[in-house]
Amino acid sequence: MTRSPGLRVVRAADQFTGAALPAFERAGKLARPGDATHRGLLMIAVTLARFAVRACSPPGSNALLLEGLDLTEGWAERGNDPERLARLRNDAFNSVVAVERKTVEAVASATKQLARGAPTLLDEHADLVVCRYAGLAANYAAGAALLTMDAVREPERVIGVPQQISGALAYQRVGLGPARSPELRASACEQAEWEHERQGAPPGHGVGGIAIQLFHEYLGARWKDQSDAERARADEFCRWALGPSLLD
Secondary structure, eight states: OOOOOOOOOOOGGGSOOSSSOHHHHHHHHHOOTTSHHHHHHHHHHHHHHHHHHHHHSOTTTTHHHHHHHHHHHHHHHHOOOHHHHHHHHHHHHHTHHHHHHHHHHHHHHHHHHSOOOSOOTTHHHHHHHHHHHHHHHHHHHHHHHHHHHHTTTOGGGGGGHHHHHHHHHHHHHHHHTGGGOHHHHHHHHHHHHHHHHSTTOOSSOOHHHHHHHHHHHHHHHHHHHHHHHHHHHHHHHHHHHHOHHHHO
């Protein structure tokens, strides 16, 4: 009996997730441990993760993460000591809480010393948001480093790195930028007062509650813009680094 033609069943693992440039994701799914594609992908991931770790955490706090990335780069170049890398990866994972804590402490200390604009009713809450975003930036950047180290054994892990560093850099840019802006805080408060006092406004929301909601709406929009921009930058770097043979 002749088998009737039909479509091959596509496994969930074969589908693109959209977490990275399609060519990068395809290469990550097709790479085999130790082959040239695998080693090239590791070098790309190391470059992205190293930049994010250095940008999003204070010098000295991130030593184990950077050492792990250096060792991963060495493995990609020379195939050196995977067992040492596995041990260092565990140490780096255990350091993440301290990295995040030291980042938050550094940002909180700097925030107290920097000049402010006119005070607003949002300041206490907004200062906490600045620290929260800084901590998330450090956490996401550390996650990108850990994914890169894991990719030595599991090449497909590199797929998550561009998305992870985009989130890290977006949290840092927004936390240390718009979230600290006296003008943005004042704008949220002014808009909140108008909304609270306007005829027909639904009851139950005070000026402070509305101001907090508006503040986070502003930050959410800025975070999305920054995340998209950082993702586009990461994709452009991956496109350049992959070269024509893997983009086809």
